[in-house]
Amino acid sequence: MIADLKPEAITHQIKDELVIATAFSGRMRGIAVQSTQTVTDLMRVHDLSPISTIALGLFAIGAQLMAGDLKNDDASMSITLRCDGPLGGMVVAAEPTSYVRGYAFNPRVSLEPRPEDGKIHFRDAVGAGSLTVVKNLGVREPYSGTVDLISGEIAEDLAYYLAASEQIPSVLAAGVLVNETGVVCAGGLLIQLLPGYTEEDVNYIERRAAGFPDVTFWLQQGFTASQLLDLFFGDKNLKYLEQRPIGFCCPCSRERMERNLLAIGKADLIELAEDSNGINLECHFCNSHYHFDQKEVQALVAAKDRR
Secondary structure (H helix, E strand, O other): OOOEEEEHHHHOOOOOOEEEEEOOOOOOOEEEOOOOHHHHHHHHHHHOOOOHHHHHHHHHHHHHHOOOOOOOOEEEEEEOOOEEOOOEEEEEOOOOOOOOEEEEEOOOOOOOOOOOOOOHHHHHHHEEEEEEEEEEOOOOOOOOOOOOEEOOOHHHHHHHHHHHHHOOEEEEEEEEEEEEEEEEEEEEEEEEEEEOOOOHHHHHHHHHHHOOOOOHHHHHHOOOOOHHHHHHHOOOOOOEEEEEOOOOOOOOOOHHHHHHHHHHHHHHHHHHHHHOOEEEOOOOOOOEEEEEEEEHOOOOOOHHHOO
């Protein structure tokens, strides 16, 4: 449940969190996340290179922000990016809690500076491609929307999806800063116009977005998610609605893997049961490994027969 929070009820600890607020008499909504530990965990679990860390980190931050709008406890969301750059693509899944899990098709991307300016351009890791968002709201058939990538800059492409596919005027800013020791800071903002907004509101948001420093600049200074919203809106009557912890979390388990095995065709399961070495399954989201020996697979075949 979302309850109104007084400003003094918002804590200011540097931890992974999501904060939701409305501004200007409810005509605008802001969601902000501090995601440094989330991105650190993704980097550690998948042994990501710095470029892959930035890419998957930005993608995960975007998912955390967009999942802030999921209301039903049974809801879920997945975002898939397919591209022709060396990254290959990414998948991120998010729960209504904004806890996320994800992986990059190529976890060890490296880039060379462009000869024309001697700089590394992040979009070269992505190239051209498409972005697909699937939302299961828990009340009807899942909703799916796909757009072409417009820039290869993850935040811009997610904002374009919201405007083109869901018809929600949005500003999405995200940042991941890494150095030789790991993730320095990571976080993001999602600003959306709500029904009843005016043309003046549109102009105001565009001006604020154009002059707003990179999110990582503020996070390096120790600013929190709630303070990012305060800085962006500049509304003394900003109304905080919710503050909650977020992070990286994968719900995979041995029991879930058993259900996956039971869901495949009987002939395929029987073929797997013939291997005296058993089978090994891996979760792409967290790299956890599950071994089922031959007797355990044969028991699953018998369980399938009893169904």
